[in-house]
Amino acid sequence: MGLAKLVSGVAAEAIAKKGHFSLALSGGSLVNQITGLLQLEGADKPDFSKWHIFYADERVVSHSDPESNHGQMRRSFLSKAGIPDTQVHAIQENLSPELAARAYEGVLLNLPKTVCPKNPRGVPQMDLILLGIGPDGHTASLFPNRPQTAEKNKFVVEVLDSPKPPSERITMTFPLINAAANVFIVAMGIAKAEVVQRVMEVQSLPGALPAQLVRPHPGHLRWVLDFESASEINPELWDSERAHPRSEIPKKAKA
Ligand code: 6PG
Numbered sequence: 001m002g003l004a005k006l007v008s009g010v011a012a013e014a015i016a017k018k019g020h021f022s023l024a025l026s027g028g029s030l031v032n033q034i035t036g037l038l039q040l041e042g043a044d045k046p047d048f049s050k051w052h053i054f055y056a057d058e059r060v061v062s063h064s065d066p067e068s069n070h071g072q073m074r075r076s077f078l079s080k081a082g083i084p085d086t087q088v089h090a091i092q093e094n095l096s097p098e099l100a101a102r103a104y105e106g107v108l109l110n111l112p113k114t115v116c117p118k119n120p121r122g123v124p125q126m127d128l129i130l131l132g133i134g135p136d137g138h139t140a141s142l143f144p145n146r147p148q149t150a151e152k153n154k155f156v157v158e159v160l161d162s163p164k165p166p167s168e169r170i171t172m173t174f175p176l177i178n179a180a181a182n183v184f185i186v187a188m189g190i191a192k193a194e195v196v197q198r199v200m201e202v203q204s205l206p207g208a209l210p211a212q213l214v215r216p217h218p219g220h221l222r223w224v225l226d227f228e229s230a231s232e233i234n235p236e237l238w239d240s241e242r243a244h245p246r247s248e249i250p251k252k253a254k255a
Contacts, residue, residue: 003186003224004036007128008046010182014127015050022116024054024172025130026140027069030186031076034130038080052087052115053078054108056129057141057171060097060158063090067166091170097158101170105156108176123179124155125219129172131185134164135195137209139185141171148173149207174213181219185211190228197232 011021025034037046059067063074070090078088092103108116108124116124131139141159142149148157148171155176159169177183187196198204199211200223206213214221 003033003184004040005044006184006222006224007034007037007130008040008044010128011046011051014181015047018114018117020050020052020115022052022054022111022127023130024056024126024128024180025069025073026056026132027059027072028132028134029188030130030132031069031072033186033188035076035080038077046081048081048083051081051083052089052111053083054089054126055091055104056131056177057169058091058104059166060091060095060100060168060170061166062093097160097168097170101154101156101158104170105154108155119179121179123175126176126180128182128184129177129180131177131183131211131214133185133187133192133195133199133211135191136163137195137199137204137211138164139211139214140177141169142174142210142213144210145207149210149213151175177214178216179219180216182222183214183216183219184222184224185214186224187229188224188226190231192225192229193232196223196225196229200233201238 007023011023014021040046053073055069058069061067063071065071089107091100095103111124116126119125133139136144138144141162143159143163148159151157151173152175155173156170157173159171161167162169199209204212
């Protein structure tokens with residue numbers, strides 16, 4: 001419920017400010033984690049009629065394929081939330097990854113200001129981007145040491161050989177992610193403890209841990225963790241110049 005309340009709070013603020021709320025999200029377990037939004041009551045209950053949904057990354061498969069993030073979203077969240085279909089921006093089916101990426105970027109660039117304004121450099125500013133994180137430090141479909149992590153000009157690019165199946169995907173790039181007003185990296189469970197520790201406390205080479213490149217400016221980054229995923233980090237050492245950033249992974253986390 002913690003994540004749901006945080007998202008609902010950002011949504012209410014965006015709606016109060018500009019009438020609409022733009023949310024982009026990744027796939028994986030995140031899709032189930034946001035279903036808590038459907039249970040919120042009273043002042044926390046979201047006004048879904050003002051929500052606009054986008055995908056931070058998506059697998060290039062048909063919407064009916066079990067691997068489709070949009071398909072999963074439709075089944076577990078959208079069908080229940082009642083967000084108008086015209087406000088749900090799925091990737092276009094039956095296109096090559098290259099064309100799907102170009103088409104999706106076109107959608108983002110042509111949104112009304114009330115949904116997604118552009119910053120002074122012309123970059124669309126989502127109200128909130130929700131990202132997951134993989135064991136190798138990937139986020140969205142930005143995988144370690146791949147050229148997509150260094151993209152400077154395009155806002156959406158194709159991935160043709162994703163190490164996480166399915167291999168063909170499209171993904172938002174860092175210029176777009178880092179222009180968002182808010183970005184949450186959501187990592188739950190003990191399986192995420194080691195990567196959370198590495199991303200937060202171990203300095204890596206640029207692109208080696210893509211999640212370290214999530215640095216919204218002037219927006220805000222928030223990590224949403226539970227006790228298990230946070231069990232390897234030592235925030236009490238973060239102010240110590242000698243201890244942070246660490247250059248070594250603690251032995252316990254390596255095992
Ligand atoms: C995807 C993703 C990917 C995902 C992480 C975490 O489509 O697979 O967008 O970045 O968010 O791999 O996935 P889990 O939360 O399922 O571990």
